[in-house]
Amino acid sequence: MTSLAHLRNPWDGADADRAEIWEMLVRRDIEAYVEADWERVADDFDGGSFIAVDGAASTDPDAWRLGYPGLEEYRERWLHGAAQDVARALDPAADFAAATFLDGIELERDRALVHKRFDGPLRLQDGDVETLAWRTIYLCRRIDERWRIVGFVGFLPPRPAPAPAKRVPAGAAQHVTAGPYSPVLEVDPRRTVVISGQAAIAPDGALIGTTVREQARATLENCRAQLQTAGLDLADVFKVNVYLTDLAEWESFNEVYRELMPAPLPVRTAIGCQLLPGLLVEVELWAAAAVVA
CATH class of the missing domain: 3.30.1330.40 (RutC-like)
Structure with missing residues (x-):
């Protein structure tokens, strides 16, 4: 079983809620993904209210679509993507860990808005390198004494590079x-x-x-x-x-x-x-x- 225990949670000892969200969206998410082990993260979602928007790599909201009207549709996509990436990546756990960033966690009572970014290389077994470059905005709620994902807007394009000054x-x-x-x-x-x-x-x-x-x-x-x-x-x-x-x-x-x-x-x-x-x-x-x- 993949373990990323060596990763440092930046909120440990400083903010319990943000530390819990980081564990859910970074460490546990990567550990489960590279094992294609959905059961490891199944309880991180609120299946009754979950909905997700596919940003289609576009900055134009008119191009966004209801990609996953329920958790089962997202589960199928998640398992398919995990199986593909694990089969072709050289060291998926290391590369996804290095490329994953939580740029902000906004908390208000039992709600959270979380900005997650993928930015880095994914080395492939055939010697090629792909670039992980997209963003996801998660909507989370504290339900039954733990944080859960109730939806997201995902597959958003990376931030545009700043123009030279x-x-x-x-x-x-x-x-x-x-x-x-x-x-x-x-x-x-x-x-x-x-x-x-x-x-x-x-x-x-x-x-x-x-x-x-x-x-x-x-x-x-x-x-x-x-x-x-x-x-x-x-x-x-x-x-x-x-x-x-x-x-x-x-x-x-x-x-x-x-x-x-x-x-x-x-x-x-x-x-x-x-x-x-x-x-x-x-x-x-x-x-x-x-x-x-």
Whole structure:
């Protein structure tokens, strides 16, 4: 009998209801499916009220259909799919476990709305790989002192990948002596993050480094840390302003910048100026997060 006892229930000891729902929809569901053992999960359903909608891999609700008007129809589909997947998959228990996510459990009294996602590879015995990529929204109720599934909207398509927040437009070009920057970027402004100028200063206020290369690295890492507080990284940056006390050190800065800043490179401006005592470089930047359409 397949056991996934090694999987960690994220709600254990924190929320008994959510922990019970996770056990039902993740661990027990996978263990039963890879054994094609319906009896193992039969009591997880409320047969008298069960109904399920087939989302037909479509984002258009008009395409959804009453796929399973009762539990018996779903049981037949479940057993057929389990037998097929077990017969052809290399390690179905491991792959389904790795690809299963509960993205949210909303509770209100004895009702629950649960978002489940499959996102990962299913390795086949013939060497091929299929992609598990669909979503299910479960409706659950607490009946006779336990949580049960009363219905779902299933076989929904995966979330669309977010469109890039920045791109270099076709035909953009610049002179042959240009440094590591883009001449122009198109930017989606719906979620813009701006950080104040950063320098090579540690959290305790101590200066980091005595050369432009040392300070450039520390400064850009400080920029990265600030962006990460907003869920972004250097790859999301579209505009950079660099301030140097000595523009003759521009290439020294660029050596570090090329190493740390991913493509497509941000647009950029460099300015020679006086900075606070001990500082050789300061950087401010703007970033934009990708947004799902």
